[in-house]
Amino acid sequence: MxxxxxxxxxxxxxxxxxxxxxxxxxxxxxxxxxxxxxxxxxxxxxxxxxxxxxxxxxKGLKIALTTLNDGRLSIPNGSVGAAKRALSICRTWASERVQWGKPVGKHEAIAHKIADMAANTFAMESIARLTTSMSTQGNFDIRLEAAACKLWNSTRGWEIVDDVMQIRGGRGYETEISLAARGEEPVNAERMMRDYRINRIFEGSDEIMHLFMAREAVDKHLQVAGAMIDPSVSLAQRLGTLPRIVVFYAWWYPTRWLGWGRWPRYSGFGRFARHLRFVDRSSRKLARQIFHGMLMHQAKLQHKQAFLFRIVDIADELFVMTATVSRARMMAEAGLPEAEKAAKVADLFCRNATRKVRKLFHDLWANDDVGKYRVALGVLEGDQVWMEQLLEGLPATASQKRAKLATA
Ligand SMILES: Cc1cc2nc3c(=O)[nH]c(=O)nc-3n(C[C@H](O)[C@H](O)[C@H](O)COP(=O)(O)OP(=O)(O)OC[C@H]3O[C@@H](n4cnc5c(N)ncnc54)[C@H](O)[C@@H]3O)c2cc1C
Structure with a gap:
């Protein structure tokens, strides 16, 4: 370009x-x-x-941005492949490796990892299939879905790869060549880790994906009420936009409270109805919290990344829950033999996601964001350099390290 x-x-x-x-x-x-x-x-x-x-x-920029949405989907789809391979490695190893009188997979700590791995793999595939099919149909604007899918799958995939390393124990850290040389199965956990990590950095890093989605989340409010929080806008201009704002929010805000997200809604989804009701209620709650965040932080909201990232993480979890439930239901409706098994992992995923979303909602307003930011500024200004210098015998700072390398 x-x-x-x-x-x-x-x-x-x-x-x-x-x-x-x-x-x-x-x-x-x-x-x-x-x-x-x-x-x-x-x-x-x-x-x-x-x-x-x-x-x-x-037209280069337009071409780049358009192809980016579809191109970005290669990462979450690849992540599904990695997760499936990870599940297979862990299922085999955790059944074979016996410690303290039983297979490691039957010790609760490892069993829970395996259950979450299976649930997340199903969820990853569900969101990747949904988003990719939207892209293939060609008549959807998939900017948000592609970003959500990329962010969610690359992050969960990394957690899964990390769990493979943990479950394989010392053999996880050993290269496949070394394993093969001593007659062990050459499982490539070490290589998976090296190859996989970049997925959270390229094609839009975790942070940039969060910011991109956060911008979309507040976009409507900025369109309607942006002038009220823009310090460069005069008082007269602000007052001029007031009637439009009042009209919009007189309808918008109450409807974020109204709406029925409880029984008997979604009853047709059987055991998944409760999860969809939660998604329904949480979506409206999320819209309200974004609005409250705007009122609270006003123009500073764009710098409140911790708040915005939690908002995005909630939205992402709700999106994945919906995709997961839809796929499990589709499998049941199609009479697939695996449908009942899929329902179990879909249900576990939704239970995990519900807990995560509740915590994220709580943390929106009860957190250490301001204090943590202050500590970070202090670290950047050198307040804690004393701590780096405690590493006796090692170069304390990057510049010292460079100097040492240059003289080596
Ligand atoms: C193996 C590999 C292959 C690559 N292939 C390609 C390729 O084919 N084509 C291509 O164009 N590029 C490619 N890249 C580049 C890649 O896309 C970038 O490295 C990536 O986008 C991150 O940009 P950066 O390295 O400049 O990080 P920086 O922008 O310097 O970011 C550093 C860190 O700060 C975070 N950060 C940055 N801005 C903000 C912000 N405003 N708020 C909060 N956090 C922020 C980032 O998320 C990151 O964690 C490749 C990189 C690698 C390592």
Whole structure:
């Protein structure tokens, strides 16, 4: 991609590394994904033939943003693959490995990990299937769903990979080559960990996905009442927007309280009805909390990332609950032989998610966000450097470390 210095528009095109003026300055090496050929590349007076243009000239940014939504879905789908492999590894190992007189999988601590792994894998696949099918149909705006799916699956996938390492014990940390050399099954938990971690960083990091979704969550309020919290807007202008705001919220706010999210709603969903009722009630509660957050923090809300991230996490859990219940019900309606088994893990997932959502709602208003931020500022300003210097014999700071490396 490059920006035209005159029109300031971005265009996308293909450049071949053999061309004159293209130089691979440095080939990057990563802890995992070792087949990648990312590099620092310099371009000096490179001439690009017109036929190498992708799409229309000046439309590069639009192409990038549009393809990003679909491209982003490769991560949550890949995460499902990793989770399935992890489940298979853990099921086998936790049944075979005996400690303290029984298979490790039958000790409650490990059993619970395995149950959550199965429940989360089912949920991950449900949300990936739903979002991918929306993308394939082509008539949905999937920006939010793709971001939610990417964020949720990459995070749960990482937790699952971490659990594989824990459940495999010392063998989890051992490379597959070493395992094979001593006659053990070459399970690649170590490699999974190295390869998987990047999923929470590229194609939109955890933090950027949260911010992107948070912006959408407050967008309607900013459209309607943005002027009231914008310090650059004059008092007269604010008063001018007041009637429109009053009309909007006179309808909007009460309807976030009204609505029936209890029995007999969703009764057709059988054992899942209670979970959908919870999603229904929590969605309205979430809308109210976003509004309360705007009233409380006003223009500062954009900097209240802890508050905004919790909002996004609640929305994400509710979305995944819905996808999970829908898939379990679809499997039952289709008469699939696995439907009853799927229902068990879907139910467990929803119970876990309900607890998580309740805690997140609680933490919205009872937290240490301000104090924690102050401590972080202190750390950044060097308040706690004394603690780093306690590492006797090791370079205390990054600059000392660099100096040591330079002289080595
Ligand atoms: C193996 C690998 C392959 C890659 N492949 C590609 C590729 O094919 N194409 C491509 O374009 N890029 C690629 N990248 C780059 C990748 O997309 C970026 O590394 C990633 O988007 C994060 O950007 P950054 O490294 O600049 O981190 P930074 O932006 O420097 O962020 C550092 C940290 O701060 C957080 N952060 C940043 N801004 C905020 C904020 N406003 N609020 C809160 N937290 C914030 C980030 O989430 C991150 O945790 C690749 C990277 C790697 C490691």
């Amino acid at each position: 490059a920006k035209d210095s005159q029109t300031k528009k971005i265009s996308a095109f293909v450049v071949e590394t053999e061309w004159e003026g293209v130089k691979v300055e440095h080939r990057c090496h990563f802890m995992g994904l070792r087949a990648l050929a990312n590099a620092v590349i310099s371009f000096t007076h490179v001439r690009v033939p017109r036929e190498n243009l992708i799409g229309q000239e000046g």
